[in-house]
Amino acid sequence: MLCSTIRQILVNTERQYGPEDAVRYKIGKNKIESKSYTQLKKDSESFSCVLEALGEQGSHVAVIGATSYSWLAAYFGIVNCGSVAVPLDASLPADELCELVDRADASVLVLDEIRKDVGEAVRERCPKLRHLISMQKEESGEEALSFWQLLREHEGPCAYEPDPDKLCTILFTSGTTGKSKGVMLTQRNLAENATCLDMKIPPRTVILSVLPIHHAYCLSMDILKGISLGSVICINDSLLRVAKNIKLFQPNMILMVPLMIETMAKKLEEVSGLPDSLVKRQIFGKQFHTICSGGAYLPPAMIDLFNRYGITILQGYGMTECSPVISTTVSWNIRKESVGQLLPNCEAKTVDEELWVRGSSVMLGYYKMPEETAEALEDGWLKTGDLGYADEEGFVYLTGRKKNLIITKNGENVSPEELENKIGENRLVQEILVREQEGVIEAEIFPDYDYAKKKHIRDIRAALQQILDEYNQGAPVYKRVYSLKVRETEFEKNTSRKIKRY
């Protein structure tokens, strides 16, 4: 059923499946706790009341943490009372998180204690922040308010009906110039993206959510679509334990990025001498049947390989700016070379080989970045930055990329310029080019040989590797550079003296 607000999604499903499990998560090594749809609706409405009581209804509220029940209750509480949620990547360094909290004009921060260092840093660096709420603290104190105590003190209900066309979520995504951009999405953008297509996924499907929650793909497909279908959303507690958690939660479906699919393929192929059906049962369980793939390019051979084991891979394509799904494969109409059919709320055209899309899931723009917004949007059309086209039946085919972004196999978008600027700060680095090479990020560096001589640096390669090691240590895993190429000559430049990338 098409819903135009996130509140509608939750209210409809709660009406139908109220006492049934909505979320399952681990509370010990092999112990599972669950929360019902009624509880999720109640807790989220209580958090809406908390924001009202704090005088923050309508404010921007940053949320930092891994997927958890508290995270979900906070998110629904924020967006369902007309406030704006700003989910941030919990793996970023504290100074970057402070910059994003500040740039998003957040006046409230809901924080998982895994990043209590951020709690300390924001006090000094984010003057607009008025309230810090800890997801774990049992009692409110001077340092932070307790999420759960607040919920007890300001119990719902909250019957506020959000405006479908108002901003409700800001998601940050890598910009091609190195500065991340806040994608502004409305209730309608997200809710219609999740509900406009009936994928014939049965209700009460058990989903294991393994992707980071601050990503549009996870938020829209695992959470919003999952809830719209009355699914059971199981939370994977660590990337180390995906295999173990598959056995524990026994999901029917998992959303994955190609990086994970390739590792799981190795697991399937590692078991030899057993029939395919037994291998599948051993690794994924008898009940498992579907993987949704998105975030990056998936080699079509993977679709065949998993099919052999009775697992369907549904490939999709999208970008945060489109809430995020643009096209998806449905189980009854698979074309391996295509990234699926356009969603019913999305139309496409090709302009100078670039795919442009338009529809109810296209963002409002980038937060406080009018120039970047004007570059990305034209008369309601979103320029995807990808080269490709949609055929008469709406199947989308991608042929290349126009924008200068590295899309890693785990679906993260990395700006080469951001890394070049950071690593290039070192005096030994005269020129640097960052790109993807065989699945990893590579830095090609032309060192300052005069500087090396002056400083008596003999092993230049080792010195450059040390610079990369130091950079890597402070960077999130997906932004780390795992390959180094040292140049003896300067890079070739174009007429404006910029390094030629290709």
Place this chain on the structure above:
Amino acid sequence: MFELLVRLICNYVEVEPENIHPESRFMEDLGFTSFDFMSMLGELEDELDVEIDQKEAADIRTVQEAADYLEKLKAEE
């Protein structure tokens, strides 16, 4: 510990056991992806009955560093 690691490494990447050295780096030299590495550590959690911290694990670069880290966890058990 090193031998156990070598055995598991060979399940994830196509490399001969004799080409795996203590100083071999998982990503740069052995061709691991970050998720291969996390999955392998997940298996080691079971084999060694230890609990690995994902954040700490992300800073492990070489086979020797992994062996030392796991030995330390095992000793703390």
